[in-house]
Amino acid sequence: MNIRDTIAGYIEELSGERVVDHSSNLFHSGLLTSLDVLSLVAFVEDTFALEITDDDVDMESFGSIDGLVALVTLKQGQLV
Amino acid sequence: MLLPIHEMLSRTARDYPHKEALVFRNQRVSFSQLEAVSTKLAHFLRAHGIAPGMRVGIYSSKCADEVTAIFAIAKTGGVLVHINPSFRDEKLQHVITECELAALFFHESKSAAITRLQQQGVLPNLLISFTENKNRNDTDALPVHRIETILHDPRWVATDLKTNTAEEDLAAIIYTSGTTASSKGIIVTHRIFSESTVISAQVLENVPEDRLISITPFSFDGALSQLFTATLVGGTLVLQDSNFPRDVVRTLISEQITGFHAMPSFWRMMLERYPSFAQHEFPHLRYLTIIGEVFPQGELARLKQILNHTKFFMMYGTTEAFRSTCLPPTDFSRKSSSVGKPLPGVEIRIVDDKGNDCRPGEVGEIVHSGAFVSPGYWKRGGGATFREDGVHTGDLGMFDDEGYLYFIGRKDTMIKRLGYQIYPEEIEACLDAIDGVAMAAVVCTPDNGTGRSIRAFLVPNPGSSLTSDLITRHCKHHLPAYMMPDAISFRSTLPLTSTCKVDRTQLRLSEGL
Numbered sequence: 001m002n003i004r005d006t007i008a009g010y011i012e013e014l015s016g017e018r019v020v021d022h023s024s025n026l027f028h029s030g031l032l033t034s035l036d037v038l039s040l041v042a043f044v045e046d047t048f049a050l051e052i053t054d055d056d057v058d059m060e061s062f063g064s065i066d067g068l069v070a071l072v073t074l075k076q077g078q079l080v
Numbered sequence: 081m082l083l084p085i086h087e088m089l090s091r092t093a094r095d096y097p098h099k100e101a102l103v104f105r106n107q108r109v110s111f112s113q114l115e116a117v118s119t120k121l122a123h124f125l126r127a128h129g130i131a132p133g134m135r136v137g138i139y140s141s142k143c144a145d146e147v148t149a150i151f152a153i154a155k156t157g158g159v160l161v162h163i164n165p166s167f168r169d170e171k172l173q174h175v176i177t178e179c180e181l182a183a184l185f186f187h188e189s190k191s192a193a194i195t196r197l198q199q200q201g202v203l204p205n206l207l208i209s210f211t212e213n214k215n216r217n218d219t220d221a222l223p224v225h226r227i228e229t230i231l232h233d234p235r236w237v238a239t240d241l242k243t244n245t246a247e248e249d250l251a252a253i254i255y256t257s258g259t260t261a262s263s264k265g266i267i268v269t270h271r272i273f274s275e276s277t278v279i280s281a282q283v284l285e286n287v288p289e290d291r292l293i294s295i296t297p298f299s300f301d302g303a304l305s306q307l308f309t310a311t312l313v314g315g316t317l318v319l320q321d322s323n324f325p326r327d328v329v330r331t332l333i334s335e336q337i338t339g340f341h342a343m344p345s346f347w348r349m350m351l352e353r354y355p356s357f358a359q360h361e362f363p364h365l366r367y368l369t370i371i372g373e374v375f376p377q378g379e380l381a382r383l384k385q386i387l388n389h390t391k392f393f394m395m396y397g398t399t400e401a402f403r404s405t406c407l408p409p410t411d412f413s414r415k416s417s418s419v420g421k422p423l424p425g426v427e428i429r430i431v432d433d434k435g436n437d438c439r440p441g442e443v444g445e446i447v448h449s450g451a452f453v454s455p456g457y458w459k460r461g462g463g464a465t466f467r468e469d470g471v472h473t474g475d476l477g478m479f480d481d482e483g484y485l486y487f488i489g490r491k492d493t494m495i496k497r498l499g500y501q502i503y504p505e506e507i508e509a510c511l512d513a514i515d516g517v518a519m520a521a522v523v524c525t526p527d528n529g530t531g532r533s534i535r536a537f538l539v540p541n542p543g544s545s546l547t548s549d550l551i552t553r554h555c556k557h558h559l560p561a562y563m564m565p566d567a568i569s570f571r572s573t574l575p576l577t578s579t580c581k582v583d584r585t586q587l588r589l590s591e592g593l
Binding site: 017024025027028029030033034035037038054055057058059062063 | 141165166168187189190192193321322323324325326327330349353354355356573575576
């Protein structure tokens with residue numbers, strides 16, 4: 001599975017709803033709450049074998065599926 | 081009479097027309113602009129049948145349009161019902177139905193929930209959306225007015241509506257959290273908003289140069305209070321739609337924030353999840369107001385160490401009585417665990433189960449009378465809370481010899497064991513003070529032997545080497561025997577409520593207690 005599908009699948013698992021618009025804000029719509037952030041960080045670190053620092057965790061990266069895909073892609077690029 | 085909130089805006093728009101009233105992302109709105117758009121929106125509402133006393137809802141994530149709507153509703157004489165954006169369908173429906181909303185504003189990000197409720201036929205006829213992205217069409221299937229279209233419509237003019245607002249007119253209904261059945265709407269009058277705004281601005285010494293960050297939803301009285309004090313003095317309100325610690329820190333620095341209102345749980349999250357917070361400097365941050373729950377002393381001291389030039393106002397209040405007490409920053413160093421003394425016009429008593437006044441040092445229920453008392457719950461009267469002698473808050477507190485109030489916890493979490501009254505919050509405070517404990521929760525459960533047993537759940541900090549022996553030793557040292565936990569368990573997380581407090585109900589469920 002590619003990065004986008006993996007992330008979208010996990011968000012669906014976490015929120016119980018399928019997100020159609022990947023640019024939409026997951027927190028503003030109420031699909032996720034601040035309590036989900038820790039699980040989301042752990043998921044990204046474990047699944048993609050990346051290290052997420054405090055400064056990576058913001059709304060731009062964690063607020064939407066698009067943001068998460070961009071973050072993972074960027075981090076994977078840095079690993080190479 | 082004191083100025084109602086919308087007239088405060090009109091006055092400030094005359095005194096400081098070009099001053100920044102609101103900041104939201106790249107958007108900057110002056111007081112004259114805010115006055116103009118909220119008046120236009122009020123004309124639209126009135127033309128669509130919104131008359132004084134009618135309830136108008138807002139269901140939205142944080143954005144500038146919300147503030148336009150809040151003032152527009154007041155200008156029509158309508159009653160603001162801001163619905164907590166974290167409420168899901170069931171509670172949203174409960175509020176809409178119980179308040180018989182005549183109109184509902186909603187943010188486009190809430191379209192899915194709105195569409196579901198539309199299909200069930202529970203929405204009011206008048207729907208207005210806050211739209212950020214012009215290309216989106218989430219709401220095309222709904223009969224919805226868009227706020228940007230309304231504001232560009234020349235039919236709606238920016239001339240005064242001449243609404244006569246009386247002191248006891250309803251200004252807002254604020255819903256408490258809790259289960260759907262127990263979620264009650266607290267009535268707030270224009271007098272309460274106006275008086276509390278004037279008093280808050282005096283106590284916090286707000287000035288036009290102030291730049292306040294607004295982080296909690298406007299469904300909380302504290303968020304409204306901040307909006308109105310900024311409006312009264314001509315200060316700027318910076319709307320923050322991300323609670324991520326990094327984003328908040330960025331805004332604090334880039335917007336040169338001077339005042340910040342938050343609950344202890346927000347600051348605990350900041351300290352735990354964003355250690356780099358301590359490396360930043362916040363030279364502009366003049367004050368914090370902290371309200372809503374007990375702040376573990378160790379963490380409060382850590383926060384004060386980081387923000388050593390910032391004044392800390394420790395406050396206490398319930399929405400039923402809006403604002404109750406405040407500890408002035410000058411007393412912070414010697415009374416940091418106190419929530420201070422009653423605000424002007426407020427009387428606070430501590431009473432025992434029989435209604436008699438408690439002596440200093442004795443714990444009892446906090447009863448608030450005098451200024452800021454709500455007329456009661458929407459459609460539910462006063463219940464056991466609103467009584468002749470004042471608001472029985474359900475909160476436990478005590479006075480010290482000097483008349484400073486201490487907030488202990490909630491009455492309904494108190495249990496009796498071996499004849500002693502035990503407050504889980506006191507045990508939690510003891511556990512929170514242990515090095516290596518990130519979070520602690522105490523649940524008291526029935527037990528056939530002693531009557532009750534005390535279970536402690538702890539989340540250790542990463543890398544700490546806590547053992548239950550060490551915890552027991554610490555407790556033996558600091559707690560009387562009847563308060564000793566009977567069982568200590570370690571967990572990697574604890575369930576939290578939407579306001580980041582430990583969710584005891586959920587904890588009981590997940591632990592099978």
